[in-house]
Amino acid sequence: MAKIAVTGGTGFVGGTVAAVLADKGHDVTCLVRRDPGPGFPWLARIVDTEDVSSLARGLEGCDAVAHLAIYNDFGGIYADRRRGYDGYVGLTRRVVDAANQIDCLVGYVSTDWVFDGTGHLVDEEEPPNPVNLYGFLKASSELVVLERAKAGFVARVGGVQGLHQTQAQGPRSQDVGFGYFVLAIVDALRSGARFLVWEDPHINSIATPIVSPEIGALLGRAVDRRIDGVLHLPAARR
Numbered sequence: 185m186a187k188i189a190v191t192g193g194t195g196f197v198g199g200t201v202a203a204v205l206a207d208k209g210h211d212v213t214c215l216v217r218r219d220p221g222p223g224f225p226w227l228a229r230i231v232d233t234e235d236v237s238s239l240a241r242g243l244e245g246c247d248a249v250a251h252l253a254i255y256n257d258f259g260g261i262y263a264d265r266r267r268g269y270d271g272y273v274g275l276t277r278r279v280v281d282a283a284n285q286i287d288c289l290v291g292y293v294s295t296d297w298v299f300d301g302t303g304h305l306v307d308e309e310e311p312p313n314p315v316n317l318y319g320f321l322k323a324s325s326e327l328v329v330l331e332r333a334k335a336g337f338v339a340r341v342g343g344v345q346g347l348h349q350t351q352a353q354g355p356r357s358q359d360v361g362f363g364y365f366v367l368a369i370v371d372a373l374r375s376g377a378r379f380l381v382w383e384d385p386h387i388n389s390i391a392t393p394i395v396s397p398e399i400g401a402l403l404g405r406a407v408d409r410r411i412d413g414v415l416h417l418p419a420a421r422r
């Protein structure tokens with residue numbers, strides 16, 4: 185079993201990825217930017233995510249890193265494009281550079297939003313065609329991994345459903361897209377709030393939802409096989 189670092193382990197998808205990898209017997213270390221508190225379920229190493237040396241120290245002894253951390257604010261990346269670019273592409277470049285120092289495999293979790301959201305079940309050779317800044321930044325980050333990592337792969341997922349492992353609730357209102365759609369509905373209805381479903385020409389309208397534990401299991405298999413290139417991990421039905 186591999187020793188796997190996880191970035192974004194305090195987040196919605198990363199927490200479940202960490203949980204599933206640990207359940208499957210992998211040795212999991214979450215790279216976090218602040219102390220996650222005493223109840224945090226996995227080993228956590230605090231790193232300065234702006235500093236490659238700090239990230240490299242955090243990765244010491246790891247065979248692979250599952251990179252899920254992003255500046256996850258759809259409005260924020262438009263409002264402050266430099267911060268947005270750095271929170272996707274810059275951060276990914278630093279993680280890759282740190283991983284390269286110790287021959288650590290990089291598994292980057294990307295999105296079906298690198299496509300335009302009008303098709304379904306395209307294959308991995310399909311060229312990206314993002315319709316919004318989020319998709320552009322994710323496609324750019326993918327290239328960093330594919331072109332710069334000594335060993336790395338991109339795993340595209342979409343419309344992730346599941347529970348948040350370390351927070352009692354998900355985001356109270358639905359974010360753009362279909363991620364945590366069910367969790368957001370349950371949270372809203374439980375608190376008697378109205379539920380707003382997003383619709384916009386710049387938001388992909390076709391999703392193939394996946395449950396987050398599947399992502400953890402598939403990432404673990406990809407790490408075990410030390411794959412490279414692009415993997416599509418969508419569900420079978422849109």
Ligand SMILES: NC(=O)c1ccc[n+]([C@@H]2O[C@H](COP(=O)([O-])OP(=O)(O)OC[C@H]3O[C@@H](n4cnc5c(N)ncnc54)[C@H](OP(=O)(O)O)[C@@H]3O)[C@@H](O)[C@H]2O)c1
Nearest residue numbers: 192194195196197233252253254255256295341343344363
């Ligand atoms: N949710 C979906 O439906 C979906 C679909 C496709 C792909 N994805 C991908 O899955 C990944 C995780 O998404 P999510 O929904 O789980 O997001 P999330 O819940 O918002 O979690 C974001 C994570 O990134 C960390 N982070 C944010 N800014 C950072 C920075 N500047 N430096 C270091 N860490 C930072 C956060 O840490 P703190 O706790 O310190 O803030 C948190 O752990 C993303 O790469 C996303 O593109 C998600």
